[in-house]
Amino acid sequence: MSMSSSIPFASFNQTSELTSVPHDPMLSLASNCIRDYFGPTVQLVADGLVFRGEPLTLQQLVQCLRTKCRQKVYSQERIRLLGPKVASRLQNQSLQLPPIKAALLVLIQHSIVTVTVKKVKGKLQYQYTYDRTRARLLPRYPRYVEYAKRALDDNAVALVEELLVQGRLRTVDAVSKTVERLEQAAAANEEAANEGEDDDENKPDDSKKKEDNTALKQTVLESFKKLAQAGFLEEVPKMKNESENADPDAGETEFEAKEPPKKKQKTGNDAADDNVKLQEEEDPEIVSLLKGSAYKRFLTRHTVWRVNIAMFHESLRSFILGRLVAERYGHKVQSAGSMVTAALKYLAHRRHAEKSTDTEMTFDAASIQRYLPKPVQELLEKKRQAAVANNTSRNMAVVSQVARALQQLASYKSPICVLEVETGAKPEDSRFEICTTRMVQYLQQRITNQMILDHHGEVGARIVTVLSRNGYLESDSLAEVSMVPAKDCREILHRLYRSKYIDLFTLSQSRQHNPSNMIYLWTVNGQRILKNATDNVCTALLNLRLRRQHEVEVGKNWIERAQEAGDMDENDHEADKQNHKKFCLGLERLYGSCLQLDETLMIMEDM
């Protein structure tokens, strides 16, 4: 059986009718991520929201989709093969109201679409706005889980994972689903460990199971509280309740017309919520635990939670920038990287956990002390003790050491990482500010340089650096400064120009257009080169994802057969084994490359 006849109508289709053409790589990437995770209908609805470029109501969205996505004309051959009933059902299915509503709900659930309520001509209007940045972050969820694993505990990891998969959950649902997941994982591990043994002997009794279950719920709740207090989880903002502005002539009521009434998600710490009857699916044990004094203040029953992506990004950024400082200045200022990381973590905590609206993000040495890693604190403490033992007059308290280190860091300019905004009488009284923007810009510049180095070679990267520092140059002068032959320089310049990394500026020496009389100057525009580099990353990432999806789809049968096969039947042929191994390795390479590119995109766009 050949591959082509097994799936007669299948084609590798990765766009919807409304996918942006000519494409903005970032939009195309976001669209592809949505299709990969949620399917083609959700992709179509998302593309419909992008297509108009403005917030839309449901009515406007449906109208747009029905107008732009014309019904496909099915051939007679297809109708004959599928049968007329199936063919007509398929023809009309994608543009019915229920699937569009369901797709919209999925997008809202995962915070890819935000809802705003407006009053237009006395009527309430719900408008849906697409957040393409959020859609693009879907493949980054494993990175957040990995960070949670490093920074917190296993329960927190499971909780974060559950919330990312579900999009948003109420407190009780989040805890119960996490407990379920952990129990399944534990059972799977136990089964693997006890394989071959007599199961009856090791099977725990029901009371033991119930005890473990309760203990697990408590630990999960504890982790939940820590995550919420640290700012890694956030409450979903409450959507305006329609009944608050009851108006008989109120406009569309979104999801109720001719549909069975659906549960509306309520948010907030309303004490009246406690009196609401227990719903069937809620775990009474978790509900009673939530009523306890330990959690009552932080975790209310009907609060809807989601992962605070911004906090994860800030935490990741603190590590990345800390590493940059350590690499640049670590040999001059001991533990410089750790201090900057601690400062950024403190500021992130203030912003997300304490919800500080203070725009001035300054700090002193004392406030970041508790965020320093233990080894660094121990090292500073040892120094203090040594100073005391040697009877030195200098104040070697830990805070003082940190302040002096920050003051020293403030003197370095390439890149600027710390600014001393207020000088106190003593170093520990000084206030500092982390120059996050400058450091991120420096890192982005280095990344762009690395990209050009890998794409166009050492000379190409050097030429771009020369132009970015020296402004406008002719090709001969550029060749001299870069120490390359003039002919090679011209060739590289044209390749860089084609890749849109550099710009050409022409100066005419006469009123008539005369190319032989013109002066051609090359230059680099900082913003443009960064935008193009980011677009290139998005394009490369999109291409890799598509290639991987295509490979998986084409090789689906092969993979399934290899998974179902025993030791004897399939893949017995040596060539097949080798090919299957190569195929899997290739897919792994593609996936690894996607992760690398996503990491680069995180610095270029999301920091």
Next chain:
Amino acid sequence: MPPKKRPASASKAGAPPAKKAKSAVAIKIEPSLGSPSAVRAAKKTTGTEKKQDGLKERFIALFSLEEFKSGISNSQLKDKMGADSIAKLVPIINQLTSESRLVMSKTGKNELFYSLVSADVATKFKGLDTAARMVYQVIERAGNMGIWTKDIRLQTHQNIQTLNKIFKTLEARRLIKPVKSVTAKAKKLYMLYNLTPSKELTGGVWYSDLEFDHEFISELRTFAIHCVKRLNQAKGVTLTEIQGKMIQAKVSRIELSLEDVQQLVQTLVYDYLVEEAGENENGEVLYVSARRVTTMCDFKWWEHALSNDFHFRPIQFDDGLELVAHEPHYHTA
């Protein structure tokens, strides 16, 4: 009867005047025609010539003065020689010019300027016709940038065969020489024999035999990085120190100026291999080895990933792994 001989002094109308003898030997005058005035005129001519020679020597001696070594303008000549002698200098100037011993040009104030050419140089110009002199002047004007054959032809309006003969003549007399440019190796440039071609033509120290010497530059860059890392316990080196080390180690076959070393080190700065780290007490910039920065850009195969037909390409990885289209499954059963 044979016609009577006409007296020697009589001349036919329209006939060119006979050349006067340069020597001081008196012209034989027939007694019948000799008169005291004629004798007096002859004596006077000999005296004039002596005066001319004296004037000529005075004129030539002017150019040996320090202030007039490069030449003398017309106004300066008037001052030195006196207004009366200027008119008498005209034939001397003409004579010297015809012997190629004197070169005339114009100053910025539109005044004549005279430059004396040494005798040995003048002999090189001896016998050259106007066309050759014109070609020489055109080449001289180009200076050390040289001039293409085509441009000479356009300016002198000579045909190519004539020009080639002139070039051969001038080359044989060591007045001009052909050079090649790094920007156009196939074309011939001409310049004066004693001039050094400019850097734009030769390419400078980084070119040898009109070819860019990549290996030489690479060696120098490696040596410079080595100096930066090892000298002064890696606390910083100046350009002077690097230059000194290069001379000491005899890395370069030609002497590199400080500007050349700076140009070299600057490329290392642009490549993020070396960076500036302040100045020393003499105000010289210190260079240190650049610290490695993790760029978080480990993806390398941009050329493939950004191409429009990426989806249809077989992908070949560095370790030999190739991702091709799915092969049909081999059925064993």
